[in-house]
Amino acid sequence: MKLIRIYQCFCDETRLRIINLLIRGPLCVCHIQQIVGESQVNVSRHLSYLKDRGMVEARRHQNWMIYRLPEKRSVELESNLKCLQDCATTESVFKSDLSKLKKVLAAEGVREVLAQSCCRSNSCHSKRC
Amino acid sequence: MKLIRIYQCFCDETRLRIINLLIRGPLCVCHIQQIVGESQVNVSRHLSYLKDRGMVEARRHQNWMIYRLPEKRSVELESNLKCLQDCATTESVFKSDLSKLKKVLAAEGVREVLAQSCCRSNSCHSKRC
DNA sequence: TGATAATATTCCCATTGACGTATATACATT
DNA sequence: AATGTATATACGTCAATGGGAATATTATCA
Numbered sequence: 329m330k331l332i333r334i335y336q337c338f339c340d341e342t343r344l345r346i347i348n349l350l351i352r353g354p355l356c357v358c359h360i361q362q363i364v365g366e367s368q369v370n371v372s373r374h375l376s377y378l379k380d381r382g383m384v385e386a387r388r389h390q391n392w393m394i395y396r397l398p399e400k401r402s403v404e405l406e407s408n409l410k411c412l413q414d415c416a417t418t419e420s421v422f423k424s425d426l427s428k429l430k431k432v433l434a435a436e437g438v439r440e441v442l443a444q445s446c447c448r449s450n451s452c453h454s455k456r457c
Numbered sequence: 458m459k460l461i462r463i464y465q466c467f468c469d470e471t472r473l474r475i476i477n478l479l480i481r482g483p484l485c486v487c488h489i490q491q492i493v494g495e496s497q498v499n500v501s502r503h504l505s506y507l508k509d510r511g512m513v514e515a516r517r518h519q520n521w522m523i524y525r526l527p528e529k530r531s532v533e534l535e536s537n538l539k540c541l542q543d544c545a546t547t548e549s550v551f552k553s554d555l556s557k558l559k560k561v562l563a564a565e566g567v568r569e570v571l572a573q574s575c576c577r578s579n580s581c582h583s584k585r586c
Numbered sequence: 587t588g589a590t591a592a593t594a595t596t597c598c599c600a601t602t603g604a605c606g607t608a609t610a611t612a613c614a615t616t
Numbered sequence: 617a618a619t620g621t622a623t624a625t626a627c628g629t630c631a632a633t634g635g636g637a638a639t640a641t642t643a644t645c646a
Contacts, residue, residue, distance in 0.1 A: 330548070331473065331541075331544050331545065331548060332468070332469075332470045332473055335464050335467035335468040335473065336468045338464035338467070338468070339461070339464040339465045339467070339468035340461075340633085340634080341461045342634090344460065344461055344464065356592090357592070357593060357594095358591095358592065358593085366635095367635080367636080368592080368593070368594090369593095369594085369595090369635075369636075369637085370634080370635065370636090371593095372592095372593060372594055372595085373594085373595090373634080373635080374634090375593095375594095376594075376595090377633090388593095388642085388643085390592090390643065390644070391591055391592045391593080391642080391643055391644065392592070392593090393592075393593060393594090403544070403547065404544040404547065407540050407543060407544055408540055408544070411536050411537055411540040412460075414536060415460050415532070415533040415536055415537070416460065418532065418533065419459070419460060469603085469604080471604090485622090486622075486623060486624095487621095487622065487623085495605095496605080496606080497622080497623070497624095498605075498606075498607085498623095498624085498625090499604080499605065499606090500623095501622095501623060501624055501625090502604080502605080502624085502625090503604090504623095504624095505624075505625090506603090517612080517613085517623095519613065519614070519622090520612080520613055520614070520621055520622045520623080521622070521623090522622075522623060522624090587646100588645100588646085589644100589645080589646080590643100590644080590645075590646100591642100591643085591644075591645095592641100592642085592643080592644100593640100593641080593642080593643100594639100594640075594641070594642095595638105595639080595640065595641085596637100596638085596639075596640085597636105597637090597638085597639095598635105598636090598637090598638105599634105599635090599636090600633100600634090600635090601632105601633080601634080601635105602631105602632085602633070602634095603630100603631085603632075603633090604629100604630090604631085604632095605628105605629090605630090605631105606627105606628090606629090607626105607627090607628090608625105608626085608627085608628105609624100609625080609626075609627100610623100610624075610625070610626090611622100611623080611624070611625085612621100612622085612623080612624095613620100613621085613622080613623100614619100614620085614621080614622100615618100615619080615620080615621100616617100616618085616619080616620100
């Protein structure tokens with residue numbers, strides 16, 4: 329992934345907040361939406377932007393779309409994510425996002441679904457899984 | 458300096474190249490122009506953009522405007538500059554820029570002028586110095 | 587099948603950004 | 617004062633971006 333593309337993904341505040349969340353692990357759109365407090369359309373659009381540029385990957389779990397950072401990352405991406413993760417600790421928006429993240433993940437069954445590398449749950453009947 | 462502002466400065470290729478050059482030390486506009494091969498207006502405009510956002514500082518030396526990264530940098534800026542410096546080594550544009558930079562700095566008297574924290578040379582008669 | 591939930595897409599508009607051309611400013615030299 | 621060099625600004629244009637409102641899509645559930 330080219331360096332400039334990384335920074336283009338980073339250069340909007342909402343996107344930066346989303347990426348900072350995804351560093352901690354996969355998340356569903358509705359959770360991201362709850363945490364960053366932006367409209368559904370807005371969050372979805374930023375996620376599309378990120379997906380188009382290879383910054384995130386998506387899979388479906390029933391009604392949820394679960395986004396995550398790519399597993400295989402270039403050295404540059406990895407360094408910059410690490411750098412972002414460190415730097416974000418000094419700004420309140422990001423800290424606040426992370427504490428909201430904790431609450432979201434605390435909900436019943438959420439962690440289990442997000443942790444799956446693909447959809448394998450009993451409750452899922454999607455043909456796509 | 459806010460994190461988002463850093464990435465906004467980083468998210469254009471010409472600006473990223475300029476910043477990568479300035480990591481190595483102060484430079485005059487005409488040198489930057491030579492190295493990145495963009496028009497005078499374009500380079501000047503990007504430098505204005507960076508200056509407006511506190512990413513660079515400028516001083517005049519005779520006809521030259523000398524730009525540099527700020528001496529006092531926030532932790533976030535410092536980390537991201539370091540990260541950029543590392544990552545830039547893997548992409549050819551940046552490597553090529555750095556080798557051009559060497560040639561520019563090799564020219565007679567250039568290093569001396571750029572190294573001055575302010576204009577103190579004998580040949581300078583500006584009232585502003 | 588119909589209803590609902592979650593997400594994506596389309597249409598529209600305002601803002602920003604990038605860039606070319608022309609012009610202005612600042613300084614040095616003669 | 618006139619000229620040359622280096623740099624910045626103004627103006628216009630076009631493309632990209634961000635976001636609201638409405639609608640479409642995909643899956644689940646009754």
